[in-house]
Amino acid sequence: MTDAFGEFDPDDGPSGARDRAATPEFKPYHHPAAGWGAAKAVTEFMIGQEKEPLLGTRAIMKMNHENGGFDCPGCAWPDSIKGIHLDICENGIKHVTWEMTHKRVTRDFFAEHSVAELSTWSDHDLENQGRLTEPMRYDPVTDHYVPISWDDAFEMAGKALRELDDPNLAAYYTSGRLGNEATFLYQLMARELGTNNLPDCSNMCHEASGRALQAALGTGKGTCDLEDWETTDALFILGVNAASNAPRMLTALAEADRRGAQIVHINPLVEAGATRTIIPHEILRMATFRTTDTSTLNLQPRIGGDFALMRGIAKAVFEESESDPNALDHQFIERHTHGFEEYRAVVEATPWSTIEEQSGLTEDDVRKAARVYCEADRSIISWCLGVTQHEHGVDTVREIVNVLLLRGNLGREGAGPSPVRGHSNVQGNRTCGIANKPAARFLDRLDEACGITSPRADGYDVVATIEAMQAGKLKVFMAMGGNFALAAPDTAYTYQALRKCDLTIQVSTKLNRSHLVHGTEALILPCLGRTEKDIQRGGEQQTSVEDSMAMVHLSKGMKKPASRHLLSEPAIIAGIAKAALPQSKTPWDYYVADYDRIRDTMSQVLDGFEDFNRRVRLPLGFRIKQPARELIFLTPSGKAEFSCADLPDLTQEPGILRLATLRSHDQWNTTIYSDNDRYRGIKNLRTLVFMNDDDMRERGLSQFDDVDITSIARDGSTRSVHNYKVIPYDIPRGCAAGYMPELNVLCAIGDISTQSDQPIMKNVKVTITRSA
Numbered sequence: 001m002t003d004a005f006g007e008f009d010p011d012d013g014p015s016g017a018r019d020r021a022a023t024p025e026f027k028p029y030h031h032p033a034a035g036w037g038a039a040k041a042v043t044e045f046m047i048g049q050e051k052e053p054l055l056g057t058r059a060i061m062k063m064n065h066e067n068g069g070f071d072c073p074g075c076a077w078p079d080s081i082k083g084i085h086l087d088i089c090e091n092g093i094k095h096v097t098w099e100m101t102h103k104r105v106t107r108d109f110f111a112e113h114s115v116a117e118l119s120t121w122s123d124h125d126l127e128n129q130g131r132l133t134e135p136m137r138y139d140p141v142t143d144h145y146v147p148i149s150w151d152d153a154f155e156m157a158g159k160a161l162r163e164l165d166d167p168n169l170a171a172y173y174t175s176g177r178l179g180n181e182a183t184f185l186y187q188l189m190a191r192e193l194g195t196n197n198l199p200d201c202s203n204m205c206h207e208a209s210g211r212a213l214q215a216a217l218g219t220g221k222g223t224c225d226l227e228d229w230e231t232t233d234a235l236f237i238l239g240v241n242a243a244s245n246a247p248r249m250l251t252a253l254a255e256a257d258r259r260g261a262q263i264v265h266i267n268p269l270v271e272a273g274a275t276r277t278i279i280p281h282e283i284l285r286m287a288t289f290r291t292t293d294t295s296t297l298n299l300q301p302r303i304g305g306d307f308a309l310m311r312g313i314a315k316a317v318f319e320e321s322e323s324d325p326n327a328l329d330h331q332f333i334e335r336h337t338h339g340f341e342e343y344r345a346v347v348e349a350t351p352w353s354t355i356e357e358q359s360g361l362t363e364d365d366v367r368k369a370a371r372v373y374c375e376a377d378r379s380i381i382s383w384c385l386g387v388t389q390h391e392h393g394v395d396t397v398r399e400i401v402n403v404l405l406l407r408g409n410l411g412r413e414g415a416g417p418s419p420v421r422g423h424s425n426v427q428g429n430r431t432c433g434i435a436n437k438p439a440a441r442f443l444d445r446l447d448e449a450c451g452i453t454s455p456r457a458d459g460y461d462v463v464a465t466i467e468a469m470q471a472g473k474l475k476v477f478m479a480m481g482g483n484f485a486l487a488a489p490d491t492a493y494t495y496q497a498l499r500k501c502d503l504t505i506q507v508s509t510k511l512n513r514s515h516l517v518h519g520t521e522a523l524i525l526p527c528l529g530r531t532e533k534d535i536q537r538g539g540e541q542q543t544s545v546e547d548s549m550a551m552v553h554l555s556k557g558m559k560k561p562a563s564r565h566l567l568s569e570p571a572i573i574a575g576i577a578k579a580a581l582p583q584s585k586t587p588w589d590y591y592v593a594d595y596d597r598i599r600d601t602m603s604q605v606l607d608g609f610e611d612f613n614r615r616v617r618l619p620l621g622f623r624i625k626q627p628a629r630e631l632i633f634l635t636p637s638g639k640a641e642f643s644c645a646d647l648p649d650l651t652q653e654p655g656i657l658r659l660a661t662l663r664s665h666d667q668w669n670t671t672i673y674s675d676n677d678r679y680r681g682i683k684n685l686r687t688l689v690f691m692n693d694d695d696m697r698e699r700g701l702s703q704f705d706d707v708d709i710t711s712i713a714r715d716g717s718t719r720s721v722h723n724y725k726v727i728p729y730d731i732p733r734g735c736a737a738g739y740m741p742e743l744n745v746l747c748a749i750g751d752i753s754t755q756s757d758q759p760i761m762k763n764v765k766v767t768i769t770r771s772a
């Protein structure tokens with residue numbers, strides 16, 4: 001495989017679980033989402049994969065429970081506020097069972113397999129070896145990982161960090177699993193060392209949402225909670241595959257439908273959760289196979305067409321206002337917004353023909369959505385990666401807010417913007433200080449409470465980290481969870497970058513690609529998972545997390561740790577910090593002995609965390625104040641800001657397709673459970689591309705034909721994958737889709753949004769041709 005940076009050995013590249021002997025299948029799925037298919041999948045998974053049906057069941061009974069139990073690490077969807085039923089889903093169960101496996105990766109395993117050999121294994125096979133059990137160090141002489149004691153590991157990391165000429169030669173990555181207390185210690189360590197190099201998975205995920213909401217409303221989060229979802233009249237769901245990635249949302253959608261609320265799904269693909277569902281926890285309905293609708297309207301814009309669609313809705317609202325005095329909420333606009341007249345002018349100047357062309361929808365369809373919006377007293381607009389991983393992600397989220405402001409859908413029950421976050425604590429990570437561009441106010445308070453002097457210069461995000469590695473400006477890379485090598489764009493380039501580091505440190509629960517693509521020296525530091533008991537000197541500990549809707553609550557593991565050598569994430573951070581900062585006045589051991597002490601310090605630093613230890617112990621935790629919800633806007637004008645961006649021109653050159661990289665139903669980001677994608681009807685196949693029939697016909701392609709996909713970067717460089725199988729799919733012309741992380745090979749490192757710095761992972765410019 002060639003790319004802009006030379007030869008890329010395919011053996012080096014990511015690969016899924018593919019059992020080459022198994023025949024790929026494609027049978028479009030016509031059953032409701034969740035329901036028996038999910039029940040069967042869970043049982044098979046627990047019995048087949050992990051031989052743990054009993055254990056699995058017991059753990060699930062504890063998951064997301066009001067009194068105690070651990071937070072489901074599956075996604076960031078909030079727990080039901082009613083707290084009366086178990087709120088569980090198929091994918092959450094898979095996720096937990098995967099962590100609780102009986103399988104172990106021991107020192108014997110590493111003695112048996114060299115890194116070169118493991119590099120030829122599939123990603124599924126790597127993680128499927130089970131839980132890591134003790135710290136390991138890479139030995140370049142033998143190309144094997146060998147055991148190292150915790151003390152020696154800390155000293156190795158600490159020495160490397162101490163000896164750097166400049167603290168900015170190190171970067172500290174966070175995957176969104178990390179609990180709030182560990183998060184706080186982690187950013188404290190980085191800043192005490194003197195750097196804001198704190199890249200996180202959010203840089204690839206909701207950076208656009210954060211920036212847009214910050215600019216529009218003065219705070220970078222959504223304003224809704226689950227009660228709003230339960231009382232709204234209309235839900236607009238953009239670019240979310242709910243049935244696979246936020247399955248507990250199905251419950252809210254089904255309940256909304258029963259209540260008579262309208263649900264509009266906006267997605268180039270009609271995903272399973274967008275038609276009918278069986279509420280995940282309703283066993284009785286499952287038995288009688290009674291389904292509940294989850295949509296009133298399905299719109300399939302072209303990839304990237306959401307901005308134009310939202311503009312079209314705004315245009316229709318303005319038109320409606322000529323005859324209906326209530327179409328616009330004049331009082332709200334007058335009192336609480338800024339820039340309205342300018343926005344009106346921009347919208348009125350946008351012709352319907354442009355809206356049709358750029359959204360890929362007819363005026364008629366856009367008006368249907370607008371009708372739903374105008375008839376609803378209260379509307380929520382929700383979105384995920386289908387909106388954010390684009391060049392115009394920020395403008396699109398701002399247009400969503402514009403539309404909401406027109407009808408005063410903010411700061412009242414049942415209304416507002418509601419981004420669906422990804423990792424179970426990705427929002428908490430940001431709240432607790434993981435930011436490569438931190439706010440000055442946060443740093444001031446951190447310095448005052450912790451007696452340090454934080455650096456004020458911005459640090460690296462994910463892409464800047466990779467570029468710095470390539471340029472020799474980054475020598476030590478530490479990752480708290482995640483799988484940086486595969487999750488980041490431009491796989492070949494990222495691998496090359498990681499290999500230029502002097503030391504890579506991975507704090508992980510399972511073996512993955514990022515352990516094999518490493519620096520000259522490398523450490524694997526195994527940690528406790530969220531399901532496991534965390535006992536410190538002060539007794540059993542709990543950690544807190546924040547969900548998509550800003551609820552902070554405690555999570556307590558109850559399982560015996562996978563190995564007696566595992567340390568908690570706070571303990572690992574403290575171990576490294578003490579070695580790296582011998583003069584530190586931070587009481588690292590004191591903090592780790594009792595996480596209440598970390599929370600006490602956090603309550604001095606973080607807005608909304610006053611009285612943290614008491615409030616987090618309330619039955620459902622507490623909600624962080626979101627000023628915008630109270631119509632307090634921390635913007636320069638003190639009001640909610642309309643934005644007036646022009647629609648981008650998405651016209652494609654002939655022969656070019658726009659490719660979105662997505663998750664299958666049977667994966668968790670880079671963790672591949674199997675090669676199936678049940679709701680899209682796929683079995684035994686991940687190296688595929690979904691295409692529109694007409695686009696296939698134009699290229700003389702039939703189902704399962706082998707094709708090469710070549711991406712064309714902004715700088716003109718090309719990257720290819722070969723022998724992918726074509727699947728005819730209900731997707732607009734000019735659009736294509738396939739799976740991440742495999743297709744990160746095609747995402748050029750330089751192709752990041754100029755608005756959010758996010759890699760453009762949903763709109764990759766490609767050609768698709770029959771394989772030679």
Ligand SMILES: Nc1nc2c(c(=O)[nH]1)N[C@H]1C(S)=C(S)[C@@H](COP(=O)(O)OP(=O)(O)OC[C@H]3O[C@@H](n4cnc5c(=O)[nH]c(N)nc54)[C@H](O)[C@@H]3O)O[C@H]1N2
Nearest residue numbers: 091239240241245303304384385386422423662663668669
């Ligand atoms: N089981 C499971 N749960 C997960 C994850 C997982 O991997 N597995 N990952 C977690 C994480 S970190 C995240 S961030 C979330 C991700 O959750 P999602 O955002 O649902 O993730 P994707 O699979 O990338 O799917 C994006 C959706 O956007 C649609 N789409 C693509 N392009 C466009 C577009 O231009 N416009 C619109 N309107 N739609 C578009 C796709 O068809 C797809 O339905 O899920 C979280 N939950």
Ligand SMILES: Nc1nc2c(c(=O)[nH]1)N[C@H]1C(S)=C(S)[C@@H](COP(=O)(O)OP(=O)(O)OC[C@H]3O[C@@H](n4cnc5c(=O)[nH]c(N)nc54)[C@H](O)[C@@H]3O)O[C@H]1N2
Nearest residue numbers: 175201205481482483487508509510512661669670740761
């Ligand atoms: N092309 C393309 N690329 C994408 C995306 C896309 O849509 N398209 N999505 C992006 C998004 S939204 C995200 S969030 C990133 C995800 O990027 P990451 O967060 O970096 O990746 P994950 O696959 O979630 O990480 C899985 C690993 O986390 C470790 N782990 C699991 N649980 C724990 C724990 O409790 N503690 C610790 N320390 N480690 C643990 C395990 O070792 C496991 O192998 O990928 C991004 N990459």
Ligand SMILES: [Mo]
Nearest residue numbers: 201205422423
């Ligand atoms: Mo994410």
